[in-house]
Amino acid sequence: MSESYEKFIARVEQLADLGHAQALLSWDQETYMPPRGTKMRARAQGTLAGLEHEMLIDSELVDLVRDLQGEALEGDGAVNVRETARQQKRALKIPAQLVVEMTQTASLAHEAWVEAREKADFSIFQPWLEKILDQKRQVADAVGYEGSIYNALLDEYEPYAKTEEIAALFADLRTQLVPLVEGIAASDRRPAEGVLDRSFDVTLQERFGRGVIADMGFDMDAGRLDVAVHPFCAGTSRDDVRLTTRYAEDWMPGSLFGSIHEAGHGLYEQGLPAEAVGMPAGQSVSLGIHESQSRMWENMVGRSRAFWEHYFPLLQAAFPGVVDDIDLDRFYAAINQVEPSFIRVEADEVTYNLHIALRFEIEVALVEGRLRVDELPEAWNEKMRSYLGITPPDDAQGVLQDVHWSFGGIGYFSTYSLGNLYAAQFFHQAQRDIPDLMEQVAAGQLLGLKGWLNGHIHAQGARLTADQLVREVTGEGLSAQYFVDYLRTKFTPLYGLD
Amino acid sequence: MSESYEKFIARVEQLADLGHAQALLSWDQETYMPPRGTKMRARAQGTLAGLEHEMLIDSELVDLVRDLQGEALEGDGAVNVRETARQQKRALKIPAQLVVEMTQTASLAHEAWVEAREKADFSIFQPWLEKILDQKRQVADAVGYEGSIYNALLDEYEPYAKTEEIAALFADLRTQLVPLVEGIAASDRRPAEGVLDRSFDVTLQERFGRGVIADMGFDMDAGRLDVAVHPFCAGTSRDDVRLTTRYAEDWMPGSLFGSIHEAGHGLYEQGLPAEAVGMPAGQSVSLGIHESQSRMWENMVGRSRAFWEHYFPLLQAAFPGVVDDIDLDRFYAAINQVEPSFIRVEADEVTYNLHIALRFEIEVALVEGRLRVDELPEAWNEKMRSYLGITPPDDAQGVLQDVHWSFGGIGYFSTYSLGNLYAAQFFHQAQRDIPDLMEQVAAGQLLGLKGWLNGHIHAQGARLTADQLVREVTGEGLSAQYFVDYLRTKFTPLYGLD
Numbered sequence: 001m002s003e004s005y006e007k008f009i010a011r012v013e014q015l016a017d018l019g020h021a022q023a024l025l026s027w028d029q030e031t032y033m034p035p036r037g038t039k040m041r042a043r044a045q046g047t048l049a050g051l052e053h054e055m056l057i058d059s060e061l062v063d064l065v066r067d068l069q070g071e072a073l074e075g076d077g078a079v080n081v082r083e084t085a086r087q088q089k090r091a092l093k094i095p096a097q098l099v100v101e102m103t104q105t106a107s108l109a110h111e112a113w114v115e116a117r118e119k120a121d122f123s124i125f126q127p128w129l130e131k132i133l134d135q136k137r138q139v140a141d142a143v144g145y146e147g148s149i150y151n152a153l154l155d156e157y158e159p160y161a162k163t164e165e166i167a168a169l170f171a172d173l174r175t176q177l178v179p180l181v182e183g184i185a186a187s188d189r190r191p192a193e194g195v196l197d198r199s200f201d202v203t204l205q206e207r208f209g210r211g212v213i214a215d216m217g218f219d220m221d222a223g224r225l226d227v228a229v230h231p232f233c234a235g236t237s238r239d240d241v242r243l244t245t246r247y248a249e250d251w252m253p254g255s256l257f258g259s260i261h262e263a264g265h266g267l268y269e270q271g272l273p274a275e276a277v278g279m280p281a282g283q284s285v286s287l288g289i290h291e292s293q294s295r296m297w298e299n300m301v302g303r304s305r306a307f308w309e310h311y312f313p314l315l316q317a318a319f320p321g322v323v324d325d326i327d328l329d330r331f332y333a334a335i336n337q338v339e340p341s342f343i344r345v346e347a348d349e350v351t352y353n354l355h356i357a358l359r360f361e362i363e364v365a366l367v368e369g370r371l372r373v374d375e376l377p378e379a380w381n382e383k384m385r386s387y388l389g390i391t392p393p394d395d396a397q398g399v400l401q402d403v404h405w406s407f408g409g410i411g412y413f414s415t416y417s418l419g420n421l422y423a424a425q426f427f428h429q430a431q432r433d434i435p436d437l438m439e440q441v442a443a444g445q446l447l448g449l450k451g452w453l454n455g456h457i458h459a460q461g462a463r464l465t466a467d468q469l470v471r472e473v474t475g476e477g478l479s480a481q482y483f484v485d486y487l488r489t490k491f492t493p494l495y496g497l498d
Numbered sequence: 499m500s501e502s503y504e505k506f507i508a509r510v511e512q513l514a515d516l517g518h519a520q521a522l523l524s525w526d527q528e529t530y531m532p533p534r535g536t537k538m539r540a541r542a543q544g545t546l547a548g549l550e551h552e553m554l555i556d557s558e559l560v561d562l563v564r565d566l567q568g569e570a571l572e573g574d575g576a577v578n579v580r581e582t583a584r585q586q587k588r589a590l591k592i593p594a595q596l597v598v599e600m601t602q603t604a605s606l607a608h609e610a611w612v613e614a615r616e617k618a619d620f621s622i623f624q625p626w627l628e629k630i631l632d633q634k635r636q637v638a639d640a641v642g643y644e645g646s647i648y649n650a651l652l653d654e655y656e657p658y659a660k661t662e663e664i665a666a667l668f669a670d671l672r673t674q675l676v677p678l679v680e681g682i683a684a685s686d687r688r689p690a691e692g693v694l695d696r697s698f699d700v701t702l703q704e705r706f707g708r709g710v711i712a713d714m715g716f717d718m719d720a721g722r723l724d725v726a727v728h729p730f731c732a733g734t735s736r737d738d739v740r741l742t743t744r745y746a747e748d749w750m751p752g753s754l755f756g757s758i759h760e761a762g763h764g765l766y767e768q769g770l771p772a773e774a775v776g777m778p779a780g781q782s783v784s785l786g787i788h789e790s791q792s793r794m795w796e797n798m799v800g801r802s803r804a805f806w807e808h809y810f811p812l813l814q815a816a817f818p819g820v821v822d823d824i825d826l827d828r829f830y831a832a833i834n835q836v837e838p839s840f841i842r843v844e845a846d847e848v849t850y851n852l853h854i855a856l857r858f859e860i861e862v863a864l865v866e867g868r869l870r871v872d873e874l875p876e877a878w879n880e881k882m883r884s885y886l887g888i889t890p891p892d893d894a895q896g897v898l899q900d901v902h903w904s905f906g907g908i909g910y911f912s913t914y915s916l917g918n919l920y921a922a923q924f925f926h927q928a929q930r931d932i933p934d935l936m937e938q939v940a941a942g943q944l945l946g947l948k949g950w951l952n953g954h955i956h957a958q959g960a961r962l963t964a965d966q967l968v969r970e971v972t973g974e975g976l977s978a979q980y981f982v983d984y985l986r987t988k989f990t991p992l993y994g995l996d
Binding site: 013014017018020021024025028032033034035036037039040041043044046047048050051219220221222223224226236237239240277278 | 511512515516518519522523526530531532533534535537538539541542544545546549717718719720721722724734735737738775776
C-alpha cells in the first residue's frame with residue numbers, strides 16, 4: 001500500500017467517523033431525544049455536517065485523491081478513491097455556508113412540518129419548503145448538470161441515474177398500472193373488510209414481529225428495533241444497524257410489514273462487506289438498491305401466500321382468539337387488498353407506485369420552476385384525482401403527509417419505485433437460481449433468500465453502480481416489466497381479472 | 499460585541515457541538531448500543547476527541563483568546579475567555595505524543611485491572627499503575643504547578659482547588675468522623691436487617707422512582723431516564739439531560755436513591771443558565787459542586803425522616819403488601835444503617851467519606867513519591883483498619899475495587915467528599931433562607947428547595963469558581979463542620995449515641 005493511500009485512508013476513516021456521529025444523532029432525534037433537545041441538536045448536526053464538508057474538501061485530501069487517481073489502483077482501493085472523488089467533486093462545488101444553512105433549515109423546517117401536518121395547514125410549511133427549494137436550486141447550480149436541473153439533486157440519492165431515464169421507466173410503469181388499478185377498482189372485492197380491523201395486543205405484535213425478523217436472519221447483537229413515529233432503518237456501521245417501527249393496536253399490518261420492510265434494509269446493512277467496513281467500498285450502492293431489499297422482503301416475501309402458509313398458523317397462535325374465524329386464503333387476500341387511498345405509506349404495492357410517480361413529477365416541476373410552491377396543494381390533488389380517482393379531504397392527508405421534503409429530501413422519492421423495479425428483477429433472478437425458493441419460504445426457511453442476497457448484492461458493497469449491479473446479477477439493465485409481470489401474476493387471480 | 503469575540507464564540511460553539519456528539523455517543527454506548535458496535539464506536543469517539551483537541555489548540559483560536567484577554571471583557575464574555583484559556587493552556591502544554599501514550603496505556607491498564615480484580619492479584623495491575631503514575635507526573639511537569647505536584651492533576655476535575663486545602667479539610671473531617679463511626683459500630687443496632695431485603699416489582703420501582711423525580715421538578719420534556727449497568731447523568735445541553743439507573747428486584751433502595759441522586763445532577767444541568775447554553779459560562783462549576791447537588795437530594799432530602807413522612811405511605815400503596823408490616827420509623831432507620839464495609843460504592847453516607855479520605859491520601863502520597871506502588875496494598879489495608887476498623891479479605895475488595903485509576907483518573911476521588919461538604923453547607927443555608935424547608939419536604943413539596951438551588955447555584959453556571967460560589971451563597975469558605983454537624987444531628991438519635 002502506498003504512503004499516499006495510507007494517508008488517504010486515515011482521512012476517509014475520519015470522515016466515516018463523523019458520519020457515524022451524525023447517524024447516531026439523527027437516530028436519537030427520532031427515537032429517544034426529549035422534545036426540548038431539538039434546537040441544540042440542530043446546531044450540533046450543523047457543525048458536524050460542516051466539519052465533514054471541510055474535511056472532505058481539505059486541500060490535502062484533494063491532492064491525495066488526485067495523486068491516487070493517477071496511480072490506477074485496483075479493487076477496493078479504486079472504489080474508495082472513485083467514490084471519494086465523486087463526493088469531493090460535489091462538495092467542492094457547494095459552498096460550506098450553504099451546507100450549514102441547509103442542515104439548520106432542515107431541522108427547523110421539520111418542526112414546522114410537524115405542526116403544519118397536525119393542523120392540516122400547508123401555509124405553516126410553505127415558506128420553509130420555498131426556502132428548501134431555493135437552497136436546492138443553489139446546490140444544483142453550484143454542482144452543475146446536463147439535461148434537467150433535477151439530475152443534480154437525483155445524484156445525491158441515486159448516483160449515476162438520470163431524470164430522463166427514470167421518467168421513461170415511470171411512464172411505462174404508469175401506462176401499465178393505471179388499467180390494472182382501474183380493473184381492480186371496478187371489482188367489488190374488498191377482501192380486507194372485517195379481516196384486519198381487529199384489536200391486536202401491542203406487546204404481542206412486538207413479539208411476533210421480532211420473531212419474523214429473527215427468522216429473516218437479522219442479528220440483534222449487531223442491531224436494534226425501536227419505536228419511531230416515522231419508521232426508518234439507520235446505522236453507524238454493519239455492526240450497529242437500527243430498525244424502527246410503530247405499533248397501533250387496531251392496525252397490526254402496520255407494525256408487522258413495517259418491521260419486515262426495515263429489516264430488509266437492515267439485512268443489507270449487516271451484510272455489507274466486513275473487509276471494507278467504514279470505507280466507501282463498504283457502503284450500499286444507492287437508495288434504489290436499498291429499497292429493493294426492503295420491498296422484496298415486505299411484499300414479494302412478506303405478502304406472498306407461501307410466507308403465510310408458514311406464518312398464519314403462528315399468527316393465530318400468537319394472538320389467541322383474534323383471527324380464529326378466518327382462514328389462510330381470506331387473510332392472504334386481505335393483506336393484499338388494492339384500493340386507491342390518500343396516504344403513500346399505507347398504500348398497497350400496486351397503487352404505491354402511482355403515489356411515487358405523482359411525487360416525482362411534482363418535484364421535477366418544482367425544481368425546474370414549472371410549478372410554484374403555493375400551487376402545490378392543488379397540483380397534488382389534481383394528480384391524485386387523475387391517477388387514483390380520489391381527492392384528499394385535507395392537506396394533512398395530501399401534500400403534507402410525507403416527512404422527506406421537510407428535511408430537504410428533494411430527489412429521494414423516485415428511489416422507492418426504482419426499489420420496486422429492482423426488487424422484482426432481482427427476485428425473478430433469485431427464483432431462477434433457487435428453484436425451490438418459494439417452497440423454502442412456505443416452510444418458514446427464509447435464510448436461503450438471505451444468503452442469496454448476501455452473496456449477490458450485499459457483499460458487493462458499492463463496488464458496482466446500480467446499473468452495473470443489476471446487469472451483473474440479472475444479465476440485463478433495469479426494466480419495469482418484471483415488476484408489472486409480478487403484479488399481474490399475483491393480482492389477476494386475487495381480483496378475478498382476465 | 500467585537501469581531502474577535504464573535505469569531506471566538508463561533509469556534510467555542512463548534513467545540514461545544516463536538517462535546518454534544520461525544521456525550522450522546524457515550525450515553526448510547528451505556529444504554530442502547532448493540533454489543534458488536536463497540537469497536538467502531540471507540541474509533542468514532544477517538545476521532546471526535548482528536549478533532550476537539552485540534553480545534554482547541556488551533557493557532558487562530560489561540561490568537562483570538564490572547565487578543566480577547568487583552569480586551570478586558572466583562573460578564574459572560576470574560577468567563578468564556580477565561581475558561582477556554584484554561585483548557586487551551588492545559589491542552590497546549592501536554593505533548594501530543596504523551597496524550598497518545600496515555601490513551602494506549604489506559605486501554606491496556608484497564609484490561610490488566612479487570613484481570614487483576616478477577617484474580618484478586620494486585621501484581622498484575624502494579625506495573626500499569628506505575629506507568630500511569632509516571633505519565634501523570636509528566637503531565638504535571640508539563641502543565642506546571644505551585645505547591646504539591648498533585649495540584650496539577652486535581653485541576654482537571656476540581657478547577658482552582660488546592661491539595662493542601664483539601665488535605666486540611668479531610669483531616670478535620672476524618673478526625674471527627676472516626677469517633678462517630680466507632681460509636682455507631684459499638685452499638686448493636688442493625689436496623690436494615692429484615693426490612694429492605696424484600697422483593698419489589700421492577701415495573702413498580704420504575705413508576706415510583708419516576709414519581710419522585712417528577713416531584714423534584716426534573717423536566718422530562720428536557721430529559722430522560724433510562725437503564726444502565728453503571729448509572730450516570732449525562733447530557734448534551736440543559737435542554738437534554740439524561741439520567742440512568744438500574745433496577746434489582748431484591749434491592750429497591752439501589753434504584754430509588756440512585757434515581758434521586760442522578761436527578762440531583764440532572765436538576766443542576768437543567769437549571770444552568772439558558773442565556774449561556776453551549777458556552778463555557780453555561781457549564782457546571784466542578785465535579786465537587788455537581789456532586790453536592792446529587793448528594794443533597796439523595797441523602798439530606800431522600801434519606802430524611804421528613805421526606806418519608808410523605809413518601810412512606812405512598813411506598814406502601816405503590817407496593818401492595820410488601821412493606822405493610824413495617825412503620826415509618828423502622829423504614830427510616832433501615833435506609834440509614836451505618837456499617838463499616840469494604841466497598842466504597844455500597845457505603846453509607848457516614849463511612850463513605852473515610853473511603854474517600856483514604857483514596858485521596860494515598861493518591862497524593864503516590865504522586866508526590868512518598869509511597870511506592872508496591873507498598874500500596876498494605877497502605878490501603880492499614881488505613882482501612884485505622885479508619886473503619888476492618889481489613890479487606892483480599893485486594894479485589896480492597897485496593898483493586900475502583901475502576902478510576904485504571905483509566906488514568908488520578909485526582910478524581912476527592913470530588914466525591916467535597917460534594918458532601920458543599921452539600922451540607924448549601925443545605926444549611928437553604929434551611930436558613932427557607933425556615934419551613936423540612937416541613938415542605940414532609941408535605942411532599944420539593945419545589946421550594948429546587949427553586950432555591952436553581953436561583954443560588956444552578957443559574958450561576960461557571961461564572962464563579964467553587965470557592966467563590968460557596969462564599970457568595972453561604973458567606974464563608976468551605977468547611978467540614980456543616981457536614982459533621984448534619985451527620986451528628988441525624989445519627990445520634992438513630993443510634994442512641996450521646
